Amino acid sequence: MKKISVLGSTGSIGTQTLDVIAMHPDSFQVDGLAAGTNTALLLEQVRRFNPRRVSVATKELADEIRSSLPSGIQLYSGNEGLVEVAAGGDAEIVVTAVMGSVGLQSTLAAIEAGKHIGLANKETLVTAGHLVTELANRKGVKLFPIDSEHSAIFQCLNGENLADIACITLTASGGSFRDFTRDQLKNVTVEDALRHPNWSMGAKITIDSATMVNKGLEVIEAHWLFGLPYEQVNVLLHPESIIHSYVEFRDSSIIAQLGNPDMRVPIQYALTYPDRWESPAQRLSLAEIGRLTFREMDYERFPALKLAMDCGKAGGTATTAFNAANEIAVARFLRHEIPFLRIEEIIAEVLHRHINEDNPNLEQIESCDKRVRELAATL
Ligand SMILES: NC(=O)C1=CN([C@@H]2O[C@H](COP(=O)(O)OP(=O)(O)OC[C@H]3O[C@@H](n4cnc5c(N)ncnc54)[C@H](OP(=O)(O)O)[C@@H]3O)[C@@H](O)[C@H]2O)C=CC1
Ligand SMILES: CC(=O)[C@@H](O)[C@H](O)COP(=O)(O)O
Numbered sequence: 083m084k085k086i087s088v089l090g091s092t093g094s095i096g097t098q099t100l101d102v103i104a105m106h107p108d109s110f111q112v113d114g115l116a117a118g119t120n121t122a123l124l125l126e127q128v129r130r131f132n133p134r135r136v137s138v139a140t141k142e143l144a145d146e147i148r149s150s151l152p153s154g155i156q157l158y159s160g161n162e163g164l165v166e167v168a169a170g171g172d173a174e175i176v177v178t179a180v181m182g183s184v185g186l187q188s189t190l191a192a193i194e195a196g197k198h199i200g201l202a203n204k205e206t207l208v209t210a211g212h213l214v215t216e217l218a219n220r221k222g223v224k225l226f227p228i229d230s231e232h233s234a235i236f237q238c239l240n241g242e243n244l245a246d247i248a249c250i251t252l253t254a255s256g257g258s259f260r261d262f263t264r265d266q267l268k269n270v271t272v273e274d275a276l277r278h279p280n281w282s283m284g285a286k287i288t289i290d291s292a293t294m295v296n297k298g299l300e301v302i303e304a305h306w307l308f309g310l311p312y313e314q315v316n317v318l319l320h321p322e323s324i325i326h327s328y329v330e331f332r333d334s335s336i337i338a339q340l341g342n343p344d345m346r347v348p349i350q351y352a353l354t355y356p357d358r359w360e361s362p363a364q365r366l367s368l369a370e371i372g373r374l375t376f377r378e379m380d381y382e383r384f385p386a387l388k389l390a391m392d393c394g395k396a397g398g399t400a401t402t403a404f405n406a407a408n409e410i411a412v413a414r415f416l417r418h419e420i421p422f423l424r425i426e427e428i429i430a431e432v433l434h435r436h437i438n439e440d441n442p443n444l445e446q447i448e449s450c451d452k453r454v455r456e457l458a459a460t461l
């Protein structure tokens with residue numbers, strides 16, 4: 083029986099992780115669940131999966147639900163609660179599915195406690211990739227990618243020698259506005275932006291997909307997960323999201339991973355690696371699809387992707403600043419405070435003022451993150 087804890091159990095990845103766990107009740111057991119504010123759903127999950135420890139975003143919410151929890155369950159709250167669920171207990175693998183760099187401390191705590199990570203929370207690697215990967219290597223902890231593109235690359239690299247990689251290519255759907263001109267982007271609404279053409283995901287990542295920030299975060303995530311220089315990480319527009327990403331080797335062979343868009347496949351693979359189990363995902367019929375299309379990435383149309391790549395190459399706290407500025411700008415857009423195009427302007431303004439710190443420690447990262455959030459909130 084493999085014990086699993088899920089950070090962000092009430093979100094898009096969290097609920098799909100629990101779907102996967104529920105499909106294999108003889109093999110998986112839930113040890114801990116951490117949610118934010120959706121206590122109604124969390125209580126339902128507690129009744130169904132009977133975890134040993136749970137956490138919610140605040141002490142007030144914890145006080146509200148305490149009497150509704152079955153006895154014997156440890157209840158925690160806040161960032162400390164996330165850390166307790168991540169590092170306490172006897173889970174073998176922790177799925178990190180909270181949204182944003184709030185997941186950093188708990189991911190580090192889980193690794194420190196020797197737990198393998200099913201990594202969905204890409205912001206953690208963007209904000210502090212060097213700290214997370216260095217600690218994972220030191221502790222002998224595996225980072226199993228859940229992000230669809232990175233799971234694809236991970237699968238393509240099975241049994242391969244990393245030195246034989248010529249380059250990897252991350253595919254991008256193009257998001258909700260992929261056929262819009264820059265001019266047309268001026269008046270788009272939150273509701274339009276939230277309609278992703280291929281994937282049903284949380285609000286923040288759906289907006290990131292529309293700005294192409296998501297692909298920028300994923301390039302940085304790939305750099306840290308696979309130890310590749312930025313020059314070997316490419317992006318290609320592929321509107322159908324059928325080829326999830328691919329690797330080109332030095333003999334010119336390309337290995338790609340394909341499938342209908344369904345996150346339960348990469349989530350399950352992260353939990354069962356190196357085995358493959360039955361999945362409810364709809365089988366892909368290439369004959370039915372008929373054709374797949376591709377377009378060169380246009381960095382003028384999607385400037386945020388270029389900005390993210392430049393931050394990755396700069397290293398230091400540049401990616402921390404990029405991520406924090408984006409998190410604040412997206413939250414403001416979702417609250418209807420700023421127009422869509424202001425998101426990338428805020429990121430650019432923050433980066434313009436940013437003084438980069440090389441090889442930052444955790445304290446420097448946290449202080450950069452805090453400073454940038456305060457600045458981005460006022461711009
Ligand atoms: N959705 C997808 O298909 C994919 C997502 N990812 C990545 O996975 C991560 C999660 O995305 P997604 O599931 O879409 O996001 P959602 O917004 O759907 O879910 C976020 C989860 O995090 C919880 N949460 C938010 N803030 C806190 C906090 N302060 N403390 C504890 N829990 C908190 C939320 O709780 P609550 O709702 O209870 O407030 C919720 O359970 C992101 O990093 C995203 O980039 C990567 C690839 C695909
Ligand atoms: C499902 C997943 O992994 C998302 O990150 C997805 O890739 C978003 O799609 P695009 O960023 O390609 O629009």
Ligand SMILES: [Mn+2]
Nearest residue numbers: 229230231300
């Ligand atoms: Mn992805």
